[in-house]
Amino acid sequence: QENIILISKSMKNDFIVPEWQSFKQEIDKIYRNCRNNTNGDVASYIPQLARYSPDFWGVSVCTVDGQRYSNGDTSVPFSLQSCSKPLTYCMVQSTDEYIERVHKYVGHEPSGRSFNEISLDYQNKPHNPMINSGAIIVSSLLKPELSLPDRFDWTTKMMSKMTGGEHLSFNNAVFLSERETADRNFALAYYMRENKCFPEGTKLHEVLDFYFQLCSIEVTCESASVIAATLANGGICPMTGEKVFNSAAVRNTLSLMHSCGMYDYSGEFAFRVGLPAKSGVSGTVLLVVPNVMGICLWSPPLDKWGNSCRGIQFCQELVNVYNFHNYDNLKHTEKKMDP
Amino acid sequence: QENIILISKSMKNDFIVPEWQSFKQEIDKIYRNCRNNTNGDVASYIPQLARYSPDFWGVSVCTVDGQRYSNGDTSVPFSLQSCSKPLTYCMVQSTDEYIERVHKYVGHEPSGRSFNEISLDYQNKPHNPMINSGAIIVSSLLKPELSLPDRFDWTTKMMSKMTGGEHLSFNNAVFLSERETADRNFALAYYMRENKCFPEGTKLHEVLDFYFQLCSIEVTCESASVIAATLANGGICPMTGEKVFNSAAVRNTLSLMHSCGMYDYSGEFAFRVGLPAKSGVSGTVLLVVPNVMGICLWSPPLDKWGNSCRGIQFCQELVNVYNFHNYDNLKHTEKKMDP
Amino acid sequence: QENIILISKSMKNDFIVPEWQSFKQEIDKIYRNCRNNTNGDVASYIPQLARYSPDFWGVSVCTVDGQRYSNGDTSVPFSLQSCSKPLTYCMVQSTDEYIERVHKYVGHEPSGRSFNEISLDYQNKPHNPMINSGAIIVSSLLKPELSLPDRFDWTTKMMSKMTGGEHLSFNNAVFLSERETADRNFALAYYMRENKCFPEGTKLHEVLDFYFQLCSIEVTCESASVIAATLANGGICPMTGEKVFNSAAVRNTLSLMHSCGMYDYSGEFAFRVGLPAKSGVSGTVLLVVPNVMGICLWSPPLDKWGNSCRGIQFCQELVNVYNFHNYDNLKHTEKKMDP
Amino acid sequence: QENIILISKSMKNDFIVPEWQSFKQEIDKIYRNCRNNTNGDVASYIPQLARYSPDFWGVSVCTVDGQRYSNGDTSVPFSLQSCSKPLTYCMVQSTDEYIERVHKYVGHEPSGRSFNEISLDYQNKPHNPMINSGAIIVSSLLKPELSLPDRFDWTTKMMSKMTGGEHLSFNNAVFLSERETADRNFALAYYMRENKCFPEGTKLHEVLDFYFQLCSIEVTCESASVIAATLANGGICPMTGEKVFNSAAVRNTLSLMHSCGMYDYSGEFAFRVGLPAKSGVSGTVLLVVPNVMGICLWSPPLDKWGNSCRGIQFCQELVNVYNFHNYDNLKHTEKKMDP
Secondary structure, three states, rough: OOHHHHHHHHHOOOOOOHHHHHHHHHHHHHHHHHHHHOOHHHHOOOOOHHOOOOOOOEEEEEEOOOOOEEEEEOOOOOOOOHHHHHHHHHHHOOOOOOHHHHHHHOOOOOOOOOOOOOOOOOOOOOOOOHHHHHHHHHHHHOOOOOOHHHHHHHHHHHHHOOOOOOOOOHHHHHHHHHHHOOOOHHHHHHHHHOOOOOOOOHHHHHHHHHHHHHEEEEEHHHHHHHHHHHHHHEEEOOOOOEEOOHHHHHHHHHHHHHHOOOOOHHHHHHHHHOOOOEOOOOOEEEEEOOEEEEEEEEEOOEEOOOOOHHHHHHHHHHHHEOOOOOOOOOOOOOEEEEE | OHHHHHHHHHHHOOOOOOHHHHHHHHHHHHHHHHHOOOOOOOOOHHHHOOOOOOOOOOEEEEOOOOOEEEOOOOOOOOOHHHHHHHHHHHHHHHOOHHHHHHHHHHOOOOOOOOOOOOOOOOOOOOOOOOOOOHHHHHHHHHHOOHHHHHHHHHHHHHHHHHHHOOOEEEEEHHHHHHOOOOOOHHEEEEEEEHHHOOOOOHHHHHHHHHHHHHHEEEEOOHHHHHHHHHHHOEEEOOOOOOOOOOOHHHHHHHHHHHHHHHHHHHHHHHOOOOOOOOEHHHHEEEEEEEEEEEEEOOOOOOOOOOOOOHHHHHHHHHHHHHHOOOOOOOOOOOEEEOO | OOOHHEEEEEEOOOOOOOOOOHHHHHHHHHHHHHHHHOOEEEOOOOOHHOOOOOOOEEEEEEEOOOOEEEOOOOOOOOOOOHHHHHHHHHHHHHHHHHHHHHHHOOOOOOOOOOOOOOOOOOOOOOOOOOOHHHHHHHHHOOOOOOOOHHHHOOOOOOHHHHHOOOOOOHHHHHHHHHHHHHEEEHHHHHHHHHOOOOOOOOOOHHHHHHHHHHHEEEHHHHHHHHHHHHHOOOOOOOOOOEOOOOOHHHHHHHHHHHHHOOHHHHHHHHHOOOOOOOOOOOEEEEEEOOOOOOEEOOOEEEEEOOHHHHHHHHHHHHHEOOOOOOOOOOOOOOOEEEO | OHHHHHHHHHHHOOOOOOOHHHHHHHHHHHHHHHHOOOOOOOOOHHHHHHHOOOOOOEEEEOOOOEEEEEEEEEOOOOOHHHHHHHHHHHHOOOOOOOEEEEHHHHHOOOOOOOOOOOOOOOOOOOOOOOOHHHHHHHHOOOOOOHHHHHHHHHHHHHHHHOOOOOOOOOOOHHHHHHHHHOHHHHHHHHHHHHHHHHHHHOOOHHHHHHHHHOOEEEEOOOHHHHHHHHHHOOOOOOOOOOOOOHHHHHHHHHHHHHOOOOHHHHHHHHHOOOOOOOEOOOOOEEEEEEEOOOEEEOHHHEEEOEEEEEHHHHHHHHHHOOOOOOOOOOOOOOOOEEO
């Protein structure tokens, strides 16, 4: 039935990006510009990340109408790392029990501090779910009544709905490495337990294992662009039409990606790019253009903030061309292109 | 000519808020709800603010099409205080010389710290133009080639364009009091001069005087709602049709109001209300609904963050009813009202 | 042979405190004054500490010539807690290998921060061995080549030499409780491991166990006064004549007790009392009057800094009467008593 | 009469350093060792300091019995800078009114922070009188009932008593430069006034002028060694026999020099050297060996903490040879020399 809608839209050329060919050419151009950017260093704190070639560079786009674009290394799997944070936050908000309760445990403020800093806000909560401490708390709220295997199962099923069934796998070597080099995360977790940040009954080591596992889930640029598109589309996967999240959960997730998604560059990113996004140390950027499209950018070399160098450049060039910035669509604006 | 457009729109009922009567009734209801809120304390650090009755409560709305609404104490003058910060920032961005240069002197990150904290960002700049240190820097960039009287003249003329010629005055008693109790601002200014934050040639005491004067400019709810509407309308005053700012300046201003406008409540405000706004210790909130309307809320009692208690409640109730939140207009959203 | 010396000194009345009777009367008076002090609360974070009566109050003195005084609850065992810190530091300095190396791993600065704050100095080392992080590091340096049982054995043997064979025991219930409520110490340890603070090969959980065990060693006021006297006597136990430490190790230990021994009250204590001392949450104060005597004070109720209320009062009254303050013996001083 | 005592002591060879010749030879050796140290940079924030040759190197000793030693550039005048801090603190404690009250306005804790950091302790007081904020407060307590000229007069008279009438002058160019580059001190002062740190009636700009003037008083190595000797001698100038301070004031001053005198190196200095000292950016170190001697070291090149490189080396070598460390005189110590 969904297919009928797609075909019908196609017939009427009623897609969200009507001029798809010229849009693709524009994205091709930006893709090539960014390929020349050889700044940054591949994350090296675990060997599984260090081994990725700095040359990898992939861009995938999926619009809310299911229009697709891919260029470069878009079918190579990589781990989600911090890009799992907005996804698990959105899931927690979609469960009946925690939609209201989650913010009893975690704040919604940019911290003004490093993503792994050992500090809590004035209410003794992690500042927000996009930093490590907050994401660990969110992990502890994900179906806590289930066993660990069932929690992992449930979470990957939710993610699979977001990818519309496209590539999703688990990299056990990454998980084992993450756990082995996780001194800071253990320090954060013990510090939070001391400050009674966790819901009662939380098993600390189990939650950390779960958190590391979530970071070790693998996607490709292609499948991740569908994830971003599901967020752009208010929680409904554009490839399957399945409603994965309610729109309130997506609204909250996009709000926090907007203000806190790009590590310590978040404020400047919100100012310059003005779109919700989340980056991860694997070199990934999930970028959401609400009501229009989801984009996944992947290139391992990172800048000093931990964001993909090519990914940041792509975002910047994209909003220079298109009117995607949050405050670009003001009336009377000197027009950028509307794709 | 502008009037002809207004009349023509009126004929065709083509206004941005077509159902103006029912919208006004809804706002009336919220106005009354907030009047019952007797929380908070009137700012008392200068007698001129302390003397305002905690009962004052005014709401004025001005749409981008010039539709107007006012309820309560909307023609009582009060000083802009921190609400002057986004206005001067927008002015600096509108001057040829500084549109690019201003961010060499001031950042665009939420600071994660108190609005008057003595700290600078990692580049030794104030974190953003919405906190005291950043606004002092912005003051130093406003037409520095002019004499102090001419700078003040130029600034108030710009403000007058934003109000469309409606109420704008200067409260000299407030200025004198501000200057007398300004130990922290002097400390900030000396600390910044030590860190070479000011453009060369800046006269510190002159700049501080100028800054205190800008905080002491008075508006009414009515005239301030036109200011907010000018920002909502991409820099063109909806009452006069005059282009006051270019849209890039307005975009940047709204971005920073969105992330940093409500003191230490900014992150939570962005999350819950999702609109650009700026508050001041006089009990004012300037609220911008881009492309739709500007709103001025005024009620002196402040919460612990320095935001007007009734003002915050009003914003919250407004977005509960209308789809004004930045991420409310997602496709497939469970519908709130669209006015 | 040592006994012959003592007897001979006694014959000649050549003891360090010649007027022992009048000294004892003076101490009796101070003891009674402090008994009236009912301020403070008994530590309650583990039940084993919480159960101690707030009425316990003991004072024991042991001079460098072996003169003894005890009043009150001086034979009730209590755990050393933080009072173990200077002892293990002194031991590490007495081992051949680490006398020089220990300060590669730990600083010698007062931290200006709380005793359990998660922070390191500018060289990424714990600030000093008297705070938790520093003491954990010191534990990792104590005979690391031995097995855990042998390390514990060696350490208690050293402590036994300091007490001259007087009371020393191990409270396993305290150890188990400490380990169970040690979230902050785990956080500190993981944070330090992340920052490569530990010597290579350190097993984190083993070191923490060892550290908690050292805190759980029990003494009495009487036996602990001999420990303090061993430090006052340059490392030679006054009761047995055995040389336990070299004088350089004792010098360094006293220096750090002087500047960092009394939690966040250390600076004020150094100013007002001017003597090396170390307090613990069991309500203990080890006080050293170099070349004269060691004193152990024990009273469970603690002030807001974690120091025994009666213990602090005793120290203050003692230096009001006697010229024990580090800078009391200036020539031309308006004389206090010289015991 | 004092001379008669000196002559009589000399006759009996009853001086505090009986073997003066060999002591002088030892100091000569250390002097030469330190001359080879070419580390560090001359302070350059004002031209008056920047102009001093890095080759200047002077050492003067004055014992409590008036024995004198000088080597190198010991009659070149230089400004006291921060070395004025312990002197004014001692003066305030010697005035009837403030001996008790001074610590209502300033603490006695090492701050664990930089000497000019904008922070106050938990009671909203500067941490101690040896950092800028604390010294500014102390300046405000120095004879506040007098006019500024009379306050300056009184203070220099007190200093003159400490030098026994030897060289003391005022460098007006230094004063004017200090005042011109004093942004941080102005920031500190305004911040403190905001926090109500000053006694009522304090005129901020007057106090800052006074403080800069005190920093601009000049001494020579020779005259400053007498100042240090006056402190070593419990407040009585060894050259004139005049009682300048009561011993309680000197005790407190030495306590604070011991814990806070050497900027951020204070903790390590107390650990390694174990003597009260104060350094200044002119390259000066005032070193006090209580009951024995005062020493002034002067060499402009500074290390990263702001302490004279040669001065620090001298102190270290001195305590390696002599038993001057605070905890060196323990019984049973492996002997260092006792001069």
